[in-house]
Amino acid sequence: MAILIFFLVHWFGSLFSQTFFNHRYSSHxxxxxxxxxxxxxxxxxxxxxxxxxxxxxxxxxxxxMHHAYSDTEQDPHxxxxxxxxxxxxxxxxxxxxxxxNNTLDVSSKFLGNYPAWNFMDKIADSWISRILWSAGxxxxxxxxxxxxxxxxxxxxxxxxxxxHGAIVNWCGHKYGYQNFDNQDKSKNTLVxxxxxxxxxxxxxxxxxxxxxxxxxxxxxxxxxxxIMKVMHWVGIIxxxxx
Numbered sequence: 001m002a003i004l005i006f007f008l009v010h011w012f013g014s015l016f017s018q019t020f021f022n023h024r025y026s027s028h029x030x031x032x033x034x035x036x037x038x039x040x041x042x043x044x045x046x047x048x049x050x051x052x053x054x055x056x057x058x059x060x061x062x063x064x065m066h067h068a069y070s071d072t073e074q075d076p077h078x079x080x081x082x083x084x085x086x087x088x089x090x091x092x093x094x095x096x097x098x099x100x101n102n103t104l105d106v107s108s109k110f111l112g113n114y115p116a117w118n119f120m121d122k123i124a125d126s127w128i129s130r131i132l133w134s135a136g137x138x139x140x141x142x143x144x145x146x147x148x149x150x151x152x153x154x155x156x157x158x159x160x161x162x163x164h165g166a167i168v169n170w171c172g173h174k175y176g177y178q179n180f181d182n183q184d185k186s187k188n189t190l191v192x193x194x195x196x197x198x199x200x201x202x203x204x205x206x207x208x209x210x211x212x213x214x215x216x217x218x219x220x221x222x223x224x225x226x227i228m229k230v231m232h233w234v235g236i237i238x239x240x241x242x
Contacts, residue, residue, distance in 0.1 A: 003140075010157055020227075020228075021115075026057070026059060030210060030240055050136075051129075053129070066169075077091070089165075100125075164196070172187060179216050180206075192221050194221070194223055198223060
């Protein structure tokens, strides 16, 4: 039971940071927050992503490229140009590393004032940090695992962030239904997208990329949007008008 709880906390914690901070805030600027709260959620992102930490600025640029070139050969992670999800993940990693290290010739339209905390990025993006987080996961399993097969979950912990991205980009552009004709292959994979916290409403999101609510139909539910509304109401964030 302890392993299951730990896995679910890590899964949804990392996913929340990716959709709330990296995606909706860093990439699309759907809301604003003061510097104190920005640093707080920066730290939360590091803790929740752990060994699979993604630099928010690099994530944001990569994601904006995905929108601009959706399902074309310039899209950094369209599943329609790869034979399997693993090949797509490796290509995405290659482009991400070039963006992070400023070795990719990126159009000026993708550059902007993204959230940055160089001190935190230097620590969180280091191999020492990744190894220590991974060792922490293994230690937890050593003390609380009650069956050998649960250790098979460890690779997911190690690569949590990229795995979330792979699920969203592979499934969200291959399987499901479309509410809108976006001139691409984006789809809504789940009717109630609770497993991916709204991220698999890709067709809706590509139609309205700056909308803080990824749901579009009355029967769809984006679980992060109500949380954002509460944060807006108490003054933690200020949601922009789409």
